[in-house]
Amino acid sequence: MEVSNRFTKFVASRLIEAREIRGMTTTELAKLIGVSQQSVSKYENEGAVPTFDTLESISTALELPATFFYKPQVEGNDSVVFFRSKSAATVKSKKVHSHKIKWIKEIADYLEQFLELPQVNIPRFITRERYIPTDYTEIDEMALKVRELWGLGNGPISNVVLLLEKMGVIVGRSSFSDYSIDACSFWIDDERPIMLLSNDKTAARSRFDVAHELAHLVLHSKISQTEFNNKENYKAIENEAHRFAGAFLLPSPSFGTEVLSTSLEHFISLKKRWKVSIGAMSYRSKDLDIFSDYQYINMRSKMAKNKWLTKEPLDDELPFEEPVLLKQAIEAVIDNRIKTKQDFVSDVGIHREEIEAIANLYSGYLLQNESAKVIPIRFKQ
Known part of the structure; x- marks a missing residue:
């Protein structure tokens, strides 16, 4: 039937x-x-x-x-999702995360029925649907303008994830280990930018992923799906985001004056201060013409000899930046008894474990409180 x-x-x-x-x-x-x-x-x-x-x-x-x-389908389901991905990433893996990032939007939309989340303060410097390459010098200037808009100065950013959440971006994390994808993002007009990050990365590499996705929001969020699907455009778009990320995290007026040597020891000290991988800092040094091509290649060779291309010094020491906005919003709704945990899970329509993982809640947080089942019984006097 x-x-x-x-x-x-x-x-x-x-x-x-x-x-x-x-x-x-x-x-x-x-x-x-x-x-x-x-x-x-x-x-x-x-x-x-x-x-x-x-x-x-x-x-x-x-x-x-x-x-x-x-459940009614989320609006903007056809919006372009930008991926920071390896060449091995498949169409299937991109579909997995295109849907997962839109689950984050659905959770955020639900929460906004009850809460006022931070106002969106992400500039869109390029608003055309057609992709036209942007000069790297101009990209560097845009990265500095974003820092200026947010009052960051030219020093290291203490916590990039928290910074973007304060600027109105909804950030979630998920395991990407089996998918050859590092991060993804999308932004529907007049709504909140959404970002999904891998929790399988080192702290330094994850910070670069965040800046890379920020670049897509600032430079590419209006590009049409057809333009984005063009293979030549896609490669150029990724290169632009890479350039912006380097310029945003490592601005030339300050970082450019601090690179005083090509020694690995010097770059370890820079990594401790800037919280960016040695690989990304050496590439940025080449972009700024501090390193010649030969010096950059030599740096990479030294890193390879020390087996640093996959795991660098300080990778296990720098603190991992966890998103907190969704977590705090869900806790506010539960703690203020706007919704019970059971009703929240039911209304969102996704399994409890997945909501907890996306929102960085501890495993089991959304289980119904067992104390609610306890009936108070007292001994007779």
């Missing part, structure tokens, strides 16, 4: 989203839930609606509550 009448709001695109976020094909899902691949395709193309039993099987297979498949 097909679901009908009061159960007519099954959202087909939610099934596609759930399947893709779990990295499954329609054939793989069909095998798990005991129906044909053609049936799954019909569910996704609004040609049929799954039965109650089939929906329960889908819910179990995709590890999402059945209510998820009745």
